[in-house]
Amino acid sequence: MELQDAIAQRRSVKNFKRDMTIDDNALYKAIKQATDAPNHGHREPWRVVHIAKDRLGDMSKLLTKIAFAEQPKKQADHYQVVTNLGGMLALILKEDTKQLDSLENNMAFGAFTQNLMLLLHEVNIGSCWKTPPYIFDPNIEALFDLKEDERLVGFLYLTDLEDEMPYKKRHTENIIQKF
Template identity: 35%
Template sequence: MTNQSLSVRDAIIQRRSIKAYNGQPVEREELLTILEDAVWAPNHQLREPWRFVVACGKELFDLYEVLKEFAIPKWKDLTAEDLEKQMKKFTTPGGYVFVIVPEDIRQKERLEDYAAASMLIQNVQLLAWDKGIGSCWKTPGFLDNPKFREALGVQSGERIISMLQLGYYDEMPKAAKRTSVDKLITIFGESK
């Protein structure tokens, strides 16, 4: 058993997407343990439709070079100081997990695989939260850029569905409001 401190309910309702990190590194072993547990996500026919590109140690610096090029289109015209400022949202997380999913040519399977990988990502986010590590699922447009894909070793027939940033944070964001389920539920057989 791991030292889980939050109930499932508390992890679900207390988790917040963290978008401002304090720069503290995430230990590789910690990140790999989270992934090891997260792969228990349900997935149809046990296709396990995922693989990961992880960066959390010294390789982060190589990743920044790649991100700079794709995330900051005019980086060549910026002063070093402005570039550093703009890169902050990429350089302050303590780790990255890019989640790569096969693009099955059959629509049903493709949707199932995306759904399964999304459950895995939620697992990662909850397991990380339980360890005091914040995270945010990010989907910047450059994830589909052929050159960015190439830099990550993504093959044709695969898609990067998430740039998951993880790390420690100083400020807890306010909860993003959710619609009460009263407004979303129709009791079967009753008209709305």
């Protein structure tokens, strides 16, 4: 697959098939390969927590007791969605107190995640990056064992690729300005 084809064809997959599985070895290989992302000073400001398919239900029950306390419908809806996945990654960014280093870490993390999603696409694992508001809850952070200098920046849902992925034309006009 040509690089531009991979970039153009990779989409966030939002149809989650029941009882689907993914190849964990392919997943781990993609995660390791994604670390070739540019990162200033080789700080490698990323960490992922893999929630395998057989752990998704337990994770959902713990997470929703915090995120959706006293909301049984939302708890059930979350459980139904995530247990349809083939797995999930909690995406964790190492922060820095220095403004420039923090900016560089954020940019490196984005490059790492884009690499990861492209590499997953290449091995027929679909992905969708989710950033629900509860990622900022300290109790959710504790659930994923975040350290003081880390931030949960979302979840990467892992699933099958759809046969036909619609392509929405990107706006390329007026994005370049000459100095």
